Amino acid sequence: MRRLLPFSFLRLDEETVLLVNECGDFTFLSPDQFKRLTGPALQDDDELPPSLESRHFLAEGDLALPLELMATKYRTRKGFLRNFTALHMMVVTVRCNQRCKYCQVSSEDEQAHTFDMSPDVAQKIVECIFQSPGEDIKIEFQGGEPVLNWKAVTTAIEYAEALNRQHHKRVEFVICTNLTIIKPEQLEYLRDHQVAISTSLDGPREIHDANRRLRTGGGTYDLFLEHLDLARKICGDRVSALMTTTQANLHALRDVVDEYLRQGFPGIFFRSLNPFGFAATDKAALGYPPEAFTRAFIDGLDYILSLNFKGTPFVEYFTALLLQRILTPFPTGFVDLQSPAGTGICGVIYDYNGDVYPSDESRMLARMGDASFRMGNVFTNTYQEIFLGETLRHLVSNSCVETLPGCADCAYSIYCGADPVRNYLEVRDIVGHRPTSGLCRIHKGLFNHLFRTIRRADENVLDLFWAWATGRDLAEVQA
Amino acid sequence: MKTLQGTPDHIRGQRIGILTRTPKTWPARRHYILLATSRTAPGYAGAILAHAVRRAPFAPAAVSGLPPAALADLHDGDILALTPDGTVAVLWDGAQQSNGILMTERCNCRCLMCPQPPKEDAPGLDETNDRLLQLLPEIRPDTICITGGEPTLKRTRFLKTLDAITRELPQAAVDILTNGQTFADFEFARAAAECAPARTTFCISLHADTAALHNRITGSTDGFARTLRGIRNLGKLGIPVEIRFVLMRLNHDRVAEFARFVGQNFPFVVHVALMGLEMTGKALENEAQVWVEPAEYAGSLRIAIQELRRRNVPASIYNVPLCLLDRRVWPAARQSISAWKNGYLPACESCQGKTFCCGVFTTSERFSQRIRPVDPADIQPLQDYRNKYINDKIKLCGGPSE
Numbered sequence: 001m002r003r004l005l006p007f008s009f010l011r012l013d014e015e016t017v018l019l020v021n022e023c024g025d026f027t028f029l030s031p032d033q034f035k036r037l038t039g040p041a042l043q044d045d046d047e048l049p050p051s052l053e054s055r056h057f058l059a060e061g062d063l064a065l066p067l068e069l070m071a072t073k074y075r076t077r078k079g080f081l082r083n084f085t086a087l088h089m090m091v092v093t094v095r096c097n098q099r100c101k102y103c104q105v106s107s108e109d110e111q112a113h114t115f116d117m118s119p120d121v122a123q124k125i126v127e128c129i130f131q132s133p134g135e136d137i138k139i140e141f142q143g144g145e146p147v148l149n150w151k152a153v154t155t156a157i158e159y160a161e162a163l164n165r166q167h168h169k170r171v172e173f174v175i176c177t178n179l180t181i182i183k184p185e186q187l188e189y190l191r192d193h194q195v196a197i198s199t200s201l202d203g204p205r206e207i208h209d210a211n212r213r214l215r216t217g218g219g220t221y222d223l224f225l226e227h228l229d230l231a232r233k234i235c236g237d238r239v240s241a242l243m244t245t246t247q248a249n250l251h252a253l254r255d256v257v258d259e260y261l262r263q264g265f266p267g268i269f270f271r272s273l274n275p276f277g278f279a280a281t282d283k284a285a286l287g288y289p290p291e292a293f294t295r296a297f298i299d300g301l302d303y304i305l306s307l308n309f310k311g312t313p314f315v316e317y318f319t320a321l322l323l324q325r326i327l328t329p330f331p332t333g334f335v336d337l338q339s340p341a342g343t344g345i346c347g348v349i350y351d352y353n354g355d356v357y358p359s360d361e362s363r364m365l366a367r368m369g370d371a372s373f374r375m376g377n378v379f380t381n382t383y384q385e386i387f388l389g390e391t392l393r394h395l396v397s398n399s400c401v402e403t404l405p406g407c408a409d410c411a412y413s414i415y416c417g418a419d420p421v422r423n424y425l426e427v428r429d430i431v432g433h434r435p436t437s438g439l440c441r442i443h444k445g446l447f448n449h450l451f452r453t454i455r456r457a458d459e460n461v462l463d464l465f466w467a468w469a470t471g472r473d474l475a476e477v478q479a
Numbered sequence: 480m481k482t483l484q485g486t487p488d489h490i491r492g493q494r495i496g497i498l499t500r501t502p503k504t505w506p507a508r509r510h511y512i513l514l515a516t517s518r519t520a521p522g523y524a525g526a527i528l529a530h531a532v533r534r535a536p537f538a539p540a541a542v543s544g545l546p547p548a549a550l551a552d553l554h555d556g557d558i559l560a561l562t563p564d565g566t567v568a569v570l571w572d573g574a575q576q577s578n579g580i581l582m583t584e585r586c587n588c589r590c591l592m593c594p595q596p597p598k599e600d601a602p603g604l605d606e607t608n609d610r611l612l613q614l615l616p617e618i619r620p621d622t623i624c625i626t627g628g629e630p631t632l633k634r635t636r637f638l639k640t641l642d643a644i645t646r647e648l649p650q651a652a653v654d655i656l657t658n659g660q661t662f663a664d665f666e667f668a669r670a671a672a673e674c675a676p677a678r679t680t681f682c683i684s685l686h687a688d689t690a691a692l693h694n695r696i697t698g699s700t701d702g703f704a705r706t707l708r709g710i711r712n713l714g715k716l717g718i719p720v721e722i723r724f725v726l727m728r729l730n731h732d733r734v735a736e737f738a739r740f741v742g743q744n745f746p747f748v749v750h751v752a753l754m755g756l757e758m759t760g761k762a763l764e765n766e767a768q769v770w771v772e773p774a775e776y777a778g779s780l781r782i783a784i785q786e787l788r789r790r791n792v793p794a795s796i797y798n799v800p801l802c803l804l805d806r807r808v809w810p811a812a813r814q815s816i817s818a819w820k821n822g823y824l825p826a827c828e829s830c831q832g833k834t835f836c837c838g839v840f841t842t843s844e845r846f847s848q849r850i851r852p853v854d855p856a857d858i859q860p861l862q863d864y865r866n867k868y869i870n871d872k873i874k875l876c877g878g879p880s881e
Contacts, residue, residue: 068711
C-alpha cells in the first residue's frame with residue numbers, strides 16, 4: 001500500500017509547489033502533480049515521479065526502511081545538541097571608548113566601573129565552563145570593549161589553559177573588539193594564546209563613521225584601519241569582521257561588500273539589527289521594516305554571486321548557513337536560529353557578577369529589571385542547577401518548531417529555528433506571534449528567494465551554492 | 480581468468496603453486512611451480528617444461544608443450560593451477576591489480592545484467608581457495624578482491640578468509656564485491672568488520688533509488704531493503720563502503736537522481752562507481768531490458784557525477800570509453816577493465832586517447848555503434864589532469880584500493 005510520509009508544503013509560484021519533509025528533503029511538483037499526490041486516486045496513479053519515493057514523500061509498501069533513513073537524517077541535523085553548550089560568552093566590562101549609535105550595552109556613567117568583571121569572578125566562570133560535557137568549547141570575550149578590562153581577559157585565558165591540561169577539550173578563544181584602542185602588547189598576547197579576533201566594519205568611511213563613533217566624538221574608520229593592519233601583522237589571518245545593517249547602509253550593501261573586499265576579508269555576514277529596546281526615535285533613525293532588509297539582502301547577495309562568477313571568491317555567511325541546512329542533512333552550529341533554540345544549550349552568557357543568562361538579550365532584560373531568564377549564578381548555584389534548572393528547561397521545551405504555532409506547518413521549519421527570548425521581548429510570550437515577528441518575515445523572505453533560485457536550477461549558481469554549503473571553493477566543486 | 484592448454488605429465492589432482500624461473504631451495508619448493516628449460520627437481524608443487532624432457536625419478540607433475548609466446552606471458556609470482564588435462568590456469572596474475580579470491584559461484588540474486596551467471600561451485604573450490612590463502616603471503620600482493628557470486632553466502636568461510644588475510648597480509652587493500660544483503664544482519668556485519676584488515680572496502684551493488692526498480696534488476700523480492708540496511712550497518716561500524724551502480728536500459732535515466740539519493744542518505748561512502756555493461760552471460764540473454772547505447776546516457780551521467788562532486792563524494796566511471804562520455808567527466812573515467820579482457824575496436828585504431836581510455840570488454844558481444852577516435856585537441860587537458868594528480872591515487876584510479 002502506498003502511503004504519504006509527513007511533509008509541509010508551500011506554493012512557491014503559480015507553477016511550483018515546494019514540498020519539504022520532516023527530515024529536510026525537498027522536492028518541487030507542478031500543481032497538477034501535487035493535486036494527484038494529495039488526492040483520492042493516489043493508490044492507482046502510475047505517473048507520479050519515482051523520486052517521491054527516494055526523497056521520502058511516499059512509502060511504497062515498506063514503511064520501516066524510509067522511516068529509518070529519515071530518522072538518521074533527522075538525528076544528523078540535530079547533531080549540534082550532542083556537544084551541549086559550546087559557546088560561552090563573558091561580558092568582562094560595559095565600558096567602551098566608542099559609543100556606536102546602535103549599541104545597547106556600552107555605558108560610561110560613574111557606575112560603569114562597578115560592572116567590570118573581577119579576576120575572581122572570571123576564574124569562577126571558567127571553572128563552571130569546564131563542567132560543560134562537550135569536547136568543544138569556545139570562550140568569547142565581549143563588552144563594552146573587552147580590552148579595557150584586560151586583567152579579566154588574561155585571567156580567564158590562562159586559567160582555562162591550566163584547567164584544560166586536565167580536561168583535554170578542544171578550547172578556542174575569541175575576543176570581540178572594536179580594535180580602536182588595542183595596544184601592540186595586547187595583540188601579541190592574543191597571538192601567543194591563539195585568540196581569534198572578531199571586529200566590526202560597517203562599510204566604507206561615510207557609512208562606518210555614521211554609526212560607529214568615538215565616545216569623545218568623531219569617526220573611527222581611519223583608527224580602525226590602522227589597527228586592523230597592525231592586528232594582521234601581529235596575528236596573521238585570525239581576524240574576521242562583522243557588520244550591522246542600519247538605515248545608514250541598508251541601501252548600500254554593495255558598497256559594504258566592496259569595502260570588505262578592499263580590506264581583504266573573504267566574506268561577509270549581512271546581520272540585521274535588533275531594534276528592540278531602543279527608544280522610538282532611535283528606532284526610527286536606525287531601524288527598517290523586515291521586508292526592506294530582505295530586499296537589500298537579496299540585492300547584496302546577487303552582487304556577491306556576480307562577483308564570484310567574475311572570478312572573485314567571496315561568501316555571504318548567512319546564506320552559506322541556510323544553504324547547508326537546505327542542501328545537506330548536516331548539523332550547523334548557529335546559536336541564534338536553532339530548534340530547540342540555542343539559548344543556553346548551545347550558547348550561554350556570563351555577566352560581570354557571575355550571573356548566567358541564555359542570551360545577551362536576556363541579560364539586558366535583567367539589567368532593565370526583568371530577570372525572568374536568569375539561569376543562576378556561578379557562585380551560588382551548581383552546574384546542574386544552572387544548566388538543568390527549570391528556567392532553561394521551560395525555555396528550551398517551548399522552542400521546538402514542530403510544536404510552535406506558525407512554525408509547525410511552515411515548509412521551512414526544519415531549516416529554521418526559534419528565538420524564545422526575542423519572542424518574549426516582542427510580545428511578552430516565549431512562544432511568540434509569527435505573523436508579526438520581524439525575524440520570521442525576514443527568514444521566510446530569504447528562504448523563498450533561495451528556493452526560487454534553486455528551482456531555476458542554473459548550474460553555475462547551484463555549483464556555487466554547493467561550494468558554500470560544503471565549505472569549498474567553486475573551483476573545487478567544478479573541477 | 481587466463482588459461483593455457485598444454486600436455487600433462489603425471490598430474491594427479493590440481494597442483495597449485497607460485498610460478499618461478501629461479502630454482503628454490505627446500506622446503507620452499509612445495510609452494511612453487513618451476514618453469515624449467517631442461518630438468519626439474521623433486522619437491523616442487525609442479526613444473527612447466529619448455530619442452531618435454533625425460534622424466535626423472537620423483538619429478539614433479541608437469542605441463543609441457545606451451546608455445547614460447549604463451550610462456551612469456553606468465554610472470555614469476557603468478558599463481559598457477561595445473562590440472563590433469565594439461566590446462567594451466569592463472570589463478571593470480573602478478574602483473575594485475577584486480578586479482579580475486581572467488582568464494583563461491585552461487586548467488587542470492589539473479590541480476591538481469593550478470594556477466595557471470597550463478598551456478599554450483601566446481602568441486603574443490605574451497606580447497607583451491609585454502610591453497611591460495613596459503614600461497615599469498617609468499618607473493619605479498621598489495622590488493623585482494625573477494626568476489627563471487629555472492630562471497631558472503633559462505634559466512635564462516637568468508638570470515639575465516641578475512642581473518643587469514645588480516646593475520647598474514649595486514650597491509651593488503653581488500654575489496655569485497657558484494658550485494659550487501661547479508662550485512663542486514665548486524666551481528667554478521669560486526670563480525671566481518673572485526674575480521675577484516677584495516678584497508679578493506681566493502682563494494683556494494685545498488686542499481687536504483689527505488690525498491691521496485693532495484694528488485695526488478697536484481698531479481699529479488701526484498702533486496703533493496705536488505706542492501707540498504709547492510710550499507711547502514713557497515714556505516715554504523717565505521718567500515719569503508721563503496722557503491723557500485725551498473726548503467727542499463729532500465730535505470731540509466733535515473734542515474735542523476737540515484738547519485739542524489741546516495742549523497743543524501745549515505746554521505747559517508749568512500750566512493751561511488753557508475754559502471755558500463757559487460758555484454759555477456761545474462762546481460763546478453765536479457766539484452767532487450769539491459770542494453771542501452773552509452774551515448775544515450777552521456778548527459779545524465781554527467782549530471783550524476785556533478786551531483787556527487789557537489790556533495791564531496793568521490794566518484795568514478797568504469798567501463799565506458801572516453802568517446803562516449805561528455806568531456807567534462809573525463810577526469811572521472813578510469814582504466815577499469817582487467818587487462819586479460821581489455822581490448823580496443825578497429826574503430827579505435829587511430830585514436831590518440833587510447834592510453835587514457837578503458838577500451839572495451841573483449842568478453843562483450845555487443846558494442847556501442849558510436850565508438851570513434853576522440854578529438855586530439857581534447858587529449859592535452861586529460862594529460863595535464865593525470866600529471867597534476869600523478870601522486871594522488873584516489874583522483875587517478877578512483878576509490879581507495881584500485
